Amino acid sequence: MTRLLVDCTYVYDHPNDNSGIQRVVRNVIRELPTINQECECIPVVMLQGKLYEVKSLAPLPTKGLDLVGLRAGLEQFANLLWLRQRTLERRRPFNQSVWARRLLYVGCRLFALGCLSIPIRVLDRLLKRQQVPPRSVPLEHRAGDQLVLLDSSWHSGFFPLAEKLKREGVGIISVVYDLIPLTHPQFCDAGLVKVFNHWFDWIARTADGYIAISTTIRDQLREEMVRRIGEQQVRERWFDYFHLGSELDLVDATSAIDSKLLRVFTQPEPVFLMVSTIEPRKNHAYLLDAFERAWAAGSKARLCIVGKIGWKCEDLIERIRRHPQLNSRLFMFNNLSDHSLEHAYQHATALVFPSYVEGFGLPLVEAMQRGLPAMGSDIEVFREIGGEFMAYFNLEDPQSLADLVTGMENSGVFPASRPLDQWQWLSWRQASAQLVERIERHIDEVILDRETACE
Template identity: 65%
Template sequence: MTRLLVECTHVFQHPKVNSGIQRVVRNVINQLPPSVDGVECIPVVMLKGKLYRVLKLGSLNIPFFDGLMTFAGRLERLAHGFWQLHQRLDKRCTSKFAKRLLYVAYRLTALACFSVPLRLIDQVNQYQLPKRCSPLQHQPGDQLVLLDSSWHTDFFPFAERLKRDGVGIVSVIYDLIPLTHPQFYDTRLAQVFNEWFDWITQTADGYVAISATVRDQVREELQRRVGPAKADALWFDYFHLGSELDLSEARATVEPRLTQMFDTPEPVFLMVSTIEPRKNHDYLLDAFELAWAAGSTVRLCIAGRIGWKCDALLARVRNHPQLNKRLFMFNDLSDTSLEYAYSHARSLVFPSRVEGFGLPLVEAMQRGLPAMGSDIPIFREIGGEFMAYFDLAKPQTLADLVVRYENSTQFPAARNVADWQWIGWREASAQLAERTLRNLQPTPAVAQRQHANCP
């Protein structure tokens, strides 16, 4: 009997994290249908070589444990920042002795300040496990859907054992950007992702991407790595993501500085994303500086947590003459505050160089907020004629769109965003399950459809 075992290990272990993939995993799991066409759908985690059914994905709302998990999340971010600092210092060292000394100092500090405390927190959190999950025995014919960000986990040997026991492996692919554009990431992260993708090409029986664009890229990459014959024996499909901000609370407080920004009549253009190189914030600033130089009074609001390789960009923002006048930045907005921003902005602007999906576009447009985006294939897939597009080689094209919309009540897109429709997370979760199942025993018609841009 086939069962869909939908894996969510990282989000289970870090329920307070709310960035892109974590938001997707949490919403898909929370909206996962009990069954599809008679096939049971079970959220699972893999911990220390064992499989567990998830009873509660989120925390238990016990202040002590919640505080501990919040502290662990901050400690992990500090550990990552400390590692980045070590990487920068290592590049500046010219002597082998200095490099070695720096490495030893880094390892000792990381062990004492980060590794040991995080391991102790993990041990304390084990007391919560019986209330959040229960042991589950796998069966031949089960399908393990690797939904979460599994490239930094340690369950690969266990997943391989499951496959030897007759469990199918399905990999959800969010994007291939660390492979296709490694310059946007730290070297080690790109290496880890590449090693994971090597493993998944040898392990997975099928692939579900989050867009048709990424599905086609995955198929091409598999053909390149394993050859057309082996790639043709696999299956490739996709599903689309939902749009609700699930952590938004109607009675929660909106960031006061955010409400003050929207209190003045000048229109606000909103950018929502992690601050990292591929999101192209420098282009965004270039374009708005051109608009301001031409006399525009619009304001730009950048919302997103601080990521990596963005020191120069942050310095540019913090030293900008328009900061807190026409340029604003928020790095820790809640879903409630983000909902408020979507509801009060004039337009979303999204100049990303490359994406697997572009969730902020969907979140904005589903709320009736028109969007301007890079002219890249995935944004065309999502926005169609309802979005306005600009040339990534020419910041002036975005500046012209901004000024044009500032001076007109007509958004510069072929069709009105009010007529645009998108699925919610319930439909997205069901779509993932249904499209996985339809590929397990494909009929000729289904097999033909999965090689086309089918809806």
């Protein structure tokens, strides 16, 4: 029986993160045990040069203070502190004096060290000593196992362990979400571009097969591999894809929906929803430009932005916070629960998603699966996901989105070629099954080719 060792190291170490890749990992891992009796699927983590089987991806309940939650809260506060520092240094007197900027930086640095960095280190030590039931146990690998790099492995230091496993007969399969740090580095942090490029060189040399999250990324991946290692070596690897599911797995129906969000949907005017981390690639500035044009033309539509604050977005956040329509026709929520997000999906008029580039576009299927129509930028991967059931706008012209918004507002008709009630998509169980089935098929083909070559 084939054993798939499915890596979830980052999510295991950061259980409170809830962005796109973390959603994928949690949901795929949750569905793995029930999808295939012919293949044993084992969630694993690679920690300190060793392999462990995961028993619980989420932290186990403990008595007393929630140290994991406290540590996550401190990390989030640290991110907000440095966002505020970068915003302030653009204002007077800091933008007029290098000494004022240095004083601001030193002050923030000292505060972060004393109130954030040191407490986080103390919490890390306490968590290591905390007596709780083990979330993972040591796992012995076997020749013929397949290590599936499902998680965001470019931040990990497990290359030596993975190479050791490969030398001892374990196959390496890399899940690829996108190539954005390579193809669009201007949207990424410089450090990520460097780390991602190093990781890609490693998987290009080390992995036996690659499975992307869309046909668009699969084809881009193969082209990039040809550029890096040549057509001959690429022909020795396999390439495939699987599509992502759509359910929100952290919905707690007993929790309260954000009261400010509830008020957004109490008025009769249409609400257009944007769900994404706030960072340059997601193109929120274009979104504001389009809605400002619609508002200037008399539209009463409202724009609701949902997503945590990311990177390179200081000017955008400042623009939103100073916008004359804020809390009137423009709303922003940076820390909604899945229950509140579910409410937004169910009560909005349409989703708007103006990204420059994506590997998939998870909010599209989350919205459309709930009957919420979606308007997206006219890029290849969105055409792959939405087909004729979505409406598309031109990223070169914000007026094209403004026209879609006002047209739907005036007519009440969503401007897609086909009705959304004819659209169907995968559940997370089906997505996980698709991932495992396609990996199994390629493994069987590789084994058959080897047997044929030996005859």
